Amino acid sequence: MSSKDLILGRVRAALADDPAVPEVPRSYRREFPPADLDVLIDRLVDYKAVVHRGSDVAAIVGDIIGAGTLVVPPGLPKSWLPPESPARVDAAPGIGLGPETGPHSWLDQAAIVAADGVVTGAAVAIAETGTIVLDGSPDQGRRILTLLPDLHICVLRPDQVVASVPEAIARLDPARPLTWISGPSATSDIELNRVEGVHGPRNLHVIIWEAA
Amino acid sequence: MTFLGMPLAHAPRGVGHLRGDEPFPRAARTALANPQLRRNVQHATTTIRGKSGRVIAELPDWQDLRAAGSALKAYTMANLPRLLEQLEAKVTEAGGVVHWAADAAEANRIVTGLVRATGEQRVLKIKSMATQEIGLNEALADAGITPVETDLAELIVQLGDDKPSHILVPAIHRNRSEIREIFLRAMPGVDPALTDDPPVLAAAARRYLRETFLTTKVAVSGANFGIAETGTLTVVESEGNGRMCLTLPDTLITVMGIEKVVPTWQDLEVFLQLLPRASTGERMNPYTSMWQGVTPGDGPQSFHLVLLDNGRSAVLADEVGRSALHCIRCSACLNVCPVYERTGGHAYGSVYPGPIGAVLSPQLTGVEDNASLPYASSLCGACFDACPVKIDIPSILVHLRNQVPHPAAEKAVMAAAAYTMDRPRLYARAQRAAKFTKLVGKRGRGLPPPLNGWSAARDLPTPPPESFRDWWRSR
Ligand code: SF4
Numbered sequence: 001m002s003s004k005d006l007i008l009g010r011v012r013a014a015l016a017d018d019p020a021v022p023e024v025p026r027s028y029r030r031e032f033p034p035a036d037l038d039v040l041i042d043r044l045v046d047y048k049a050v051v052h053r054g055s056d057v058a059a060i061v062g063d064i065i066g067a068g069t070l071v072v073p074p075g076l077p078k079s080w081l082p083p084e085s086p087a088r089v090d091a092a093p094g095i096g097l098g099p100e101t102g103p104h105s106w107l108d109q110a111a112i113v114a115a116d117g118v119v120t121g122a123a124v125a126i127a128e129t130g131t132i133v134l135d136g137s138p139d140q141g142r143r144i145l146t147l148l149p150d151l152h153i154c155v156l157r158p159d160q161v162v163a164s165v166p167e168a169i170a171r172l173d174p175a176r177p178l179t180w181i182s183g184p185s186a187t188s189d190i191e192l193n194r195v196e197g198v199h200g201p202r203n204l205h206v207i208i209w210e211a212a
Numbered sequence: 213m214t215f216l217g218m219p220l221a222h223a224p225r226g227v228g229h230l231r232g233d234e235p236f237p238r239a240a241r242t243a244l245a246n247p248q249l250r251r252n253v254q255h256a257t258t259t260i261r262g263k264s265g266r267v268i269a270e271l272p273d274w275q276d277l278r279a280a281g282s283a284l285k286a287y288t289m290a291n292l293p294r295l296l297e298q299l300e301a302k303v304t305e306a307g308g309v310v311h312w313a314a315d316a317a318e319a320n321r322i323v324t325g326l327v328r329a330t331g332e333q334r335v336l337k338i339k340s341m342a343t344q345e346i347g348l349n350e351a352l353a354d355a356g357i358t359p360v361e362t363d364l365a366e367l368i369v370q371l372g373d374d375k376p377s378h379i380l381v382p383a384i385h386r387n388r389s390e391i392r393e394i395f396l397r398a399m400p401g402v403d404p405a406l407t408d409d410p411p412v413l414a415a416a417a418r419r420y421l422r423e424t425f426l427t428t429k430v431a432v433s434g435a436n437f438g439i440a441e442t443g444t445l446t447v448v449e450s451e452g453n454g455r456m457c458l459t460l461p462d463t464l465i466t467v468m469g470i471e472k473v474v475p476t477w478q479d480l481e482v483f484l485q486l487l488p489r490a491s492t493g494e495r496m497n498p499y500t501s502m503w504q505g506v507t508p509g510d511g512p513q514s515f516h517l518v519l520l521d522n523g524r525s526a527v528l529a530d531e532v533g534r535s536a537l538h539c540i541r542c543s544a545c546l547n548v549c550p551v552y553e554r555t556g557g558h559a560y561g562s563v564y565p566g567p568i569g570a571v572l573s574p575q576l577t578g579v580e581d582n583a584s585l586p587y588a589s590s591l592c593g594a595c596f597d598a599c600p601v602k603i604d605i606p607s608i609l610v611h612l613r614n615q616v617p618h619p620a621a622e623k624a625v626m627a628a629a630a631y632t633m634d635r636p637r638l639y640a641r642a643q644r645a646a647k648f649t650k651l652v653g654k655r656g657r658g659l660p661p662p663l664n665g666w667s668a669a670r671d672l673p674t675p676p677p678e679s680f681r682d683w684w685r686s687r
Contacts, residue, residue, distance in 0.1 A: 004300075004312040007470065008293050010525035013218040017531055021290045024283040028276035028482070043495060092509070106509075109426060109460075129488075129496035142510040143459045143501075147452065166481040174442040174477045175306070177507045180500035185452040187414055188492045189365035189381050190388055192256040192263075195410040198364060198418055199425070200452025200499060 032163040035127040037208065040161055043130025047183030048196050049204040057155055058082045060207050061119055064153055068116030071107060073145060075138020076119060080155055088115065090145050112144060117151035118201075123178075124168045125161045125206075130183065132156065132206065133168060135176040143177055152181075152201040156208050221314070222578040223523035228316040228347040230523075230577050232561015235584040239559035252387045253377075253556045257547040263493025264544065270495070271485065280482045282602040285538035288475060289528060295440040295473045296519065302443025306505025308515040315522045319467060320351035322518055323432060326465055327357050332430045336457045338447065339363035340434025341379060341541055342467045342520055344563040345576075348432065359432070360424055362453035364417050371398035377557030377565060380491055380543040385556050388413065414451075421453070431457035431512070435468040436540070437483060438517070441476040443504050445517065448487060450498045458501045464512035469520050471528075471537040483540060486600035491542035523576035532611040536571045538601045545595035545605060551588055560585065567595035571608040579615045586612035 001009075041051045052060045061070075062082030072081065074091030081087050088111060091104040112118075121139035125132045132154050134140040146152050162168050172178060185200030196202065223230050232239055243249060268274050288295060300310040313319035323343075327335055335352065337343065337359045349359045361370045368383035369376050372394040376382030383391070392408040399420055406416055433454070437446040445466055447454050458464060474480065488497045506515050528534045546552045546566030557565030562573035562582065570589055574582035586609050589595075595605040 002312070003314045003318060006314050007312050007519070007521045007525065008296065010218060010221055010521065011292050011296075011470070011528060014525050014529035014534075015290065015292070019286070019290045019531070019534075022283040022286050024287060025276070025279050028273040028280055028485075047494075047498075113426065126496070131496045136507070136510055143455070144510075147455050147459055165485050166478075169478060169481040169484075174439060174444040174502065175504050177504075177510055178500075178502040179455065180496065180502075182494070182496035182498050184498070185450075186498045187364045187451045188260075188494075189363070189368070189383060189451075190391060190410040190413060191252075192260045192381055192384065192492075193410065194492070194494065195414050197411055198414045198451035198453070199362075199421065199456055 028166075029164065030166050032167060035161040035163040037127070037158060037161060039163075040125060040127035040130060041208070043127065044183070044206055047130050047186075047194075049130070049183050049206050051206050051208065053208045053210055055210055057207055057209050061085075061153055064205050065117050065151070068151075069114070070117050070119055071112055071115040071145060071149065072119050073139055073141025074104065075141075076121065077139070080119060087119070090141055107145075109144070109148070112148045115149045117153055117203075118145050118149045119153045119155065120146055122154050122156050122160060124171050125156050126165060126168045127161055127163050129165065131168070132181050133172060134179045134181065135172060136178075137176075143179060146179065146181075147200060150201055151203040151205070153205045153207065154181075156206060158208065158210065220526040220529055220578070221521065221523065222526050222581075223345075223576045224315050224317060225577075225581070227320065227351075228345055228522070229563045230345060230573050231581050232559075234561070236559055236561065236588045237584060239561060240555040240588070243555045243559045248387075249385050249556050250554060252385050252390075254553055255387070256381065256384045257553050260493050260547045264490060264547070265493075267489045267493055267495050271489070274489075277482055277485050278600055278602050281486050281540075281600055282538065284475070284479050284482060285601050286535070288473060289471070289534060289537060291475070292470065292473070292528070295475055296470055298440040299438050299443060299473050300519070302440070303438075303445075303505055303515075303517050304443075306443050308443070308505040308517055311516060311518045313467075313518050313520045313522070316346035316520075319346050319518055319520050319522065320348055323348060323465055323467065324351055324355045324357065326463070326516055327352065327430055327432075328355065330430050330463050332357070332428070332463075334358045334360060334424075334428050334430075336425065336428045336431040336461060337361045337363075337366070338431065338433040338449065338454045338457045339366045339382070340432075340467060341563060342434045342469050343432060344376065346467070346520070346522060348467070360421075360428070362421055362425070362457060363449075364414065364451055364453075367417055367421070368394055371395065373398075375558055376563060378543060378546060379541050379564065379566070379568075380546075385558070425453075425456040425460055429461050430463045430465070431461040432465045432467065433457055435466050435472055435517075436487070437474045437480060438468050438472055439474050439477050439480065444477065444502050445504075446480070446500060446502045448484075448497050448500045450492065452499055455499055455501055458503065459511050461512050463514040463516070465516045465518065467518045467520055469522075470524050487540055487542055490544040490598070490600040526578070527572070527575040530575060530611075533571065533575045533608050535603050536568065536575060536605075536608055538603050539568050539572065540601055541568075542600055544598040544600065545603075548594040548598045550590060550592060550594070555588075560588065567605045567609075568603070571603075571605055571612060574612055579612055580617060583616045586616060
């Protein structure tokens, strides 16, 4: 007998009493008012993310990164990048940010490690928990891209912000690699208090992009 | 084929970490003799209770979420065979390979074999209760493979040559200055000017593990949830070590207990609200990673899921005890437990300490192998109130006490003693009852009840001259 058959056989035998299958009560909140950006900002700041609001994303990115180097995913709007800071694009060969930037290839790990920061969009943000979720879309890129640089700048459109976890789950695609991010890397392992700054990016900046 | 009458398959002896070296009361006595440990645990659990209480109070529907979580788990257990097969099909469809491990030894064999096949000598580990339970690190080491624990607390435990003492924060028994000393002593290349400032300690771990993350080709993880409907696996973490392990290596091996399956994607909306608030007392933990099989061009291109029984099917067979399988490993029950707060986690012997350990470990191993654990509780009920999936731990404890191979009189006395530990007046009455039953103690090697009930194999600790409560308090 295979181990699969053995285990499933044991499980079926264990359930020989035919336990009652309860109706799952969904009385928890599933309808929400529109997301409140102030709540999102409050929660982000509480977990030590830096929040910016404005219409000129490129200028804000420029202020944050200064003379530092950036890596970006292939589908990032070029208008989000300061012209004076040439970003390296992580893309399948032949894909770029547009005709001006030319064709690109996958960056190797060393190039991503060497970058000072990464700029991405997001799939969804959750106000109640101060969470942004990346799903690997072209403006968010491969997971490695947002993992190795010590600074992550994430640009959010207000219509991407939902109030609650159930709304975020409903918007997300479970077939995609998802990364839920709530503040910079942190640990609760020293005396159970939250301390920022372990292996992931130690600096998280969120730009809420409000049309001019 | 019928499986009715199939013998219960408990977690086998001789492999893994579900059985302690000594019964709870004796181990507890060692722990109680260490006031620093008690202060550290008390400080940490007090902190977390406050944090957790505050963020739970923010949700007006916390009780509704608990009710949903509890029902979802009961639904899952009742439909486990179907959900497991669905999960297997979905993971396979998405490019993963699913393995079934009947027990710890088989799981260790599978993982070791998979690592060997890559030719690598070193694997990254993400903190996982399942891999601790099966003793995977020892199995890997025996095969000449070095497991590197990447979670900060696990690293503290590994460098300190210590044992985990808490589900969530295995080094909860260490304070910052002890952590600093461990790092100074055992972390290669550490800055000798290291201070005990927590951010400085976190930065030291970052520096130490960075190169290892970048160069190791295989990682082993656990999983918090495996969605049957979609084949999506989920790991909830804080530091980013999980993301490193789930993203950078070529090969990812995930070991998941069969009870961790979740029926649908939508159900995550319940557990992702319950877990962080009950666990670390955060609205959301810093990072949660989800993946389905293999994503071309992104992350590990070889993914293996090992589904582990190791006694879980035996737990499932007990109509009262099976709800211990509902546990989402948040550790809230540890943090509110007066017994855990005094003894710390090591006294429980198993990798699952605290109230959940007291009901889960004896059921996984068979109650004879952890006979003192059902008594490691005062039955105060705080664990039940704290549990985000409403596991009625006190009722399971009482149920298990009735299965412990002891004469009925001892069981009754012991139960009463544990119960009254935190209730002085009841306790005084119990003391008189204990004197009355001294004869029972005289029959064996002299330890008066209630303490003898705590010892499984008649292997009794020296009788303390003080009363039970004095003994307890004075340690
Ligand atoms: S039994 Fe409940 S409270 Fe304890 S760790 Fe499990 S889920 Fe958390």
